[in-house]
Amino acid sequence: MLEKSFINSLRESVGRKNVLTKKEDLICYSYDPTMNHHLPEAVVIPGTIEEVALVLKLANEAGVPVTPRGGGTNTTGASIPIRGGIVLAMHRFDRIIEIDTANLCAVVEAGVITQDFQRQVEELGLFYPPDPQGLDMSTLGGNLATNASGPRGFKYGITRDYVLGFKMALPDGRILKVGGKTVKNVTGYDLTKLFVGSEGTFGVFTELILRLIPLPESKRTMLVIFDDLMAAARTVSAVIQAKIIPTTLEFMDKEAMRVIEGYDPCGLPIDSAAALLIEVDGSERDVPAQMVHIEEVCRREGAREIRIATTEAEAAQLWKARKLAFAAMAKVAPTLYVEDVTVPRSKIPDMVKTISELALKYRLKICILGHTGDGNMHPLILTDERNEEEIQRVRLAIDEIFKAALEMGGTLTGEHGIGMEKIKYMEWELGATGVDVMRKIKQALDPNDIMNPSKVLPAEAAE
Numbered sequence: 001m002l003e004k005s006f007i008n009s010l011r012e013s014v015g016r017k018n019v020l021t022k023k024e025d026l027i028c029y030s031y032d033p034t035m036n037h038h039l040p041e042a043v044v045i046p047g048t049i050e051e052v053a054l055v056l057k058l059a060n061e062a063g064v065p066v067t068p069r070g071g072g073t074n075t076t077g078a079s080i081p082i083r084g085g086i087v088l089a090m091h092r093f094d095r096i097i098e099i100d101t102a103n104l105c106a107v108v109e110a111g112v113i114t115q116d117f118q119r120q121v122e123e124l125g126l127f128y129p130p131d132p133q134g135l136d137m138s139t140l141g142g143n144l145a146t147n148a149s150g151p152r153g154f155k156y157g158i159t160r161d162y163v164l165g166f167k168m169a170l171p172d173g174r175i176l177k178v179g180g181k182t183v184k185n186v187t188g189y190d191l192t193k194l195f196v197g198s199e200g201t202f203g204v205f206t207e208l209i210l211r212l213i214p215l216p217e218s219k220r221t222m223l224v225i226f227d228d229l230m231a232a233a234r235t236v237s238a239v240i241q242a243k244i245i246p247t248t249l250e251f252m253d254k255e256a257m258r259v260i261e262g263y264d265p266c267g268l269p270i271d272s273a274a275a276l277l278i279e280v281d282g283s284e285r286d287v288p289a290q291m292v293h294i295e296e297v298c299r300r301e302g303a304r305e306i307r308i309a310t311t312e313a314e315a316a317q318l319w320k321a322r323k324l325a326f327a328a329m330a331k332v333a334p335t336l337y338v339e340d341v342t343v344p345r346s347k348i349p350d351m352v353k354t355i356s357e358l359a360l361k362y363r364l365k366i367c368i369l370g371h372t373g374d375g376n377m378h379p380l381i382l383t384d385e386r387n388e389e390e391i392q393r394v395r396l397a398i399d400e401i402f403k404a405a406l407e408m409g410g411t412l413t414g415e416h417g418i419g420m421e422k423i424k425y426m427e428w429e430l431g432a433t434g435v436d437v438m439r440k441i442k443q444a445l446d447p448n449d450i451m452n453p454s455k456v457l458p459a460e461a462a463e
């Protein structure tokens, strides 16, 4: 329980109405899309970096855990206040401070919704490519904290590639300023690389300087349909080997398409084995040539049919199907495990085969989606947390999926991060030395372990 005097200090720091302690309010900040949930003891809603710094300083002195929260859309339990304490809700940090067209960058607050920002920059003919698929709910601060990315990561890279600088409140109450508007900056260690992806365990992002690029002149979308699952998987590698870099190269298997069609019919080919949703962009002159080249490769690899969107509405209809996936799965099964193992792209067929075999071995319904252009697979396991015996099989299947990805030279997570869900696998990928180095960094920045504790790193073994 938080001391009354501590709650009063929080109220003095951010204003009475910005500290919530009623149970009905706390419940709203106790969960995320995973099965995890835990009530905080207070929700604090600061409005300035000074207020954030003050709250962290108070919490640090009192040893109270602080869990930063953006949109709460992460899929790993990262924003669950699992050790109680304070949830620091960032929704008052909602200003786009500046879109600087001369320096191709923007200064924004951390609580801005990703899609709102993208729309505003696009109105000015500029482009912020990172497109995690929860972008209508996620915040830019949450995107930095998870180093999020989406379908466009294949061509344009990930959130970290677009971060020029930031302001962060540290657990001891100091304010850290990193980078600026320059595209080059090699002054000292690269703190951007260290802090982006730190999942709220080092401090709280408040203000971000993000790189923008010119909006591509033109784009086209196609749906490539296959009767053979493995042919679809092989086509991903074939496109890459043909030295074509589409904007997106998304994979959907039959199971995924059936679930989506059952939720909201979008015209997906449910009689097929798999489909690739491919988008290309660039200049008016280049895009048609890229399309022809991709079509050739797809047909050579055995595509049954290629549907090319002729209007923006048709393209939007194809993307709608992909974007509905999570909602559609949630309707079919009460519990959804969303994994995001990532393998070298040449291993995509092997990973698709492994996941299909594991679905049979453990008698599970697993749909496969993936941002396969960058080797990122989403095995989505549809289950019911009340069925303990099935959950046991789910856990065994997940263990094997991670093991297989690592054996293929891949990684546990390409975009969602570790949170609470993947902590037990950290040593599988990093080894004891890797985990130890990360732990030492965390201890140096947050010696009292108040920032989002029990996330990312496994607990230290007792002496």
Ligand SMILES: Cc1cc2nc3c(=O)[nH]c(=O)nc-3n(C[C@H](O)[C@H](O)[C@H](O)COP(=O)(O)OP(=O)(O)OC[C@H]3O[C@@H](n4cnc5c(N)ncnc54)[C@H](O)[C@@H]3O)c2cc1C
Binding pocket: 032, 033, 067, 068, 069, 070, 071, 072, 073, 074, 075, 078, 079, 090, 110, 131, 132, 133, 134, 135, 137, 138, 139, 140, 141, 142, 143, 144, 145, 146, 147, 148, 149, 150, 151, 199, 200, 201, 203, 204, 205, 206, 326, 415, 416, 452
């Ligand atoms: C339908 C759906 C589709 C998704 N698709 C993708 C996808 O394609 N790619 C992808 O990468 N992710 C995807 N996600 C996951 C999620 O959207 C991302 O992880 C996103 O970046 C989380 O942002 P958020 O604002 O919701 O952060 P939250 O979920 O609130 O928090 C995530 C982590 O960031 C920390 N955090 C939040 N704000 C701050 C801050 N200001 N300072 C420091 N730490 C902070 C939290 O403590 C937590 O550890 C999807 C989620 C959903 C629900």
